[in-house]
Amino acid sequence: MIRFECDYAEGAHERVIQRLVETNMEQTPGYSEDHYCETARGYIRDLCQDDTVAVHFLVGGTQTNALVIAAALRPHQGVIAPMVGHINVHETGAVESYGHKVLAVPCGRDGKITAQDVRNVYHGHWNDVTHEHMVQPGMVYISQPTENGTLYSKAELEAMWEACQDCGLFLFIDGARLGYGLVSEACDLTVPDLVCLSDAFYLGGTKQGLLFGEALVLTNPALKKDFRYLIKQHGGLLAKGRLLGVQFCTMFEDGLYFQAAKEAVDHAMTIRRAFEDRGYPLLFDSYTNQQFPILPDDTLAKLEEEFAFSFWEKVDETRTAVRVCTSWATQKSSVEALIAALDRI
Secondary structure (H helix, E strand, C coil), X not given: CEECCCCCCCCCCHHHHHHHHHCCCCCCCCCCCCHHHHHHHHHHHHHHCCCCCEEEEECCHHHHHHHHHHHHCCCCEEEEEECCCHHHHCCCCHHHHCCCCEEEECCCCCCCCCHHHHHHHHHHHHCCCCHHHCCEEEEEEEECCCCCCCCCCHHHHHHHHHHHHHHCCEEEEECCCHHHHXXXXXXXXXXXXXXXXXCEEEEEXXXXXCCCCEEEEECCHHHHCCHHHHHHHCCCCCCCCHHHHHHHHHHHCCCHHHXXXXXXXXXXXXXXXXXXXXXXXXXXXXXXXXXXXXXXXXXXXXXXXXXXXXXXXXXXXXXXXXXXXXXCCCCHHHHHHHHHHHHHC
16 A cells, blocks of 8 residues: 555655764753754754844654744734634644634635735724723744645745734644755745744754654744743653754755755656646645645545545545655655556556
8 A cells, every 4th residue: 555645654764864863872952952852953053044043853743833823922813824724623622621713714726815804803803892892812823834735926925924924813824744844846936934923933854854843933922932932841851852953954954955855846746737637637746745636436445545645525426535645754656656556557
């Protein structure tokens, strides 16, 4: 069985494993205060082209999302997010468990919300004479790429940032798959752009070649203060924090993070073209590592004898959309096998 249902089916890049083995018996301070974490922070600050950003290492995406949102909001505030946003549909109410409502906004097929959507929610709240009885919007959450594999453009993010500044809202960017987005041919955003156009974002590792780990970047001084206290309080301060530092050092010291991401996206584009060339439509116009072909159910049943995909939605009585996901570990031979199976069917 060849698995295409997610980008975290494998363990970690072999160079990460090798580095963990090589450093295994070293003694270092705990809680990410070791020299590996500090070196990794330096690499990330270099990417950001900003030495003032705060960099914190956390274990997973849900933990990172819930923690940043809890840190930013007061008890009576909530976070604006796309209806299909990860915090709204795939995190088991983690944000709500910390006492903050997700203010979900309907979005288009691209999975994005707009600056106007943000303004509408904000002004809709404050223009209601009963607003004191309602959850107050205090933050905006988006992801790059979106859950549908699509990308915010620089112009869209600039408009979003302007709306957040006008409304006094924090802007947080979920970057669990950020590397796959940044290397896409459809992306016109850079890491320094994200520094200038958000209050917080993270460079995902769990889905991009690490055993686990996310590198959170805080740009807003209001979020930086006492953040390690909050990490500890929410169970996120890993005692063996150097395990995160070693992994991020390995991925960022010579560009492996983006090289591996580019290979994954190249494989995804090959798969996209293969489906399109054979007449299968795509549910979303994605240029990242997630592709969403619409397949006749009988075709899908035959493919699933050899390949694993993620169900996405039932399109009609006879067709189903699935997610075909590549990763840092996807082999060219696996892509070729999928295309050969399409041709046999």
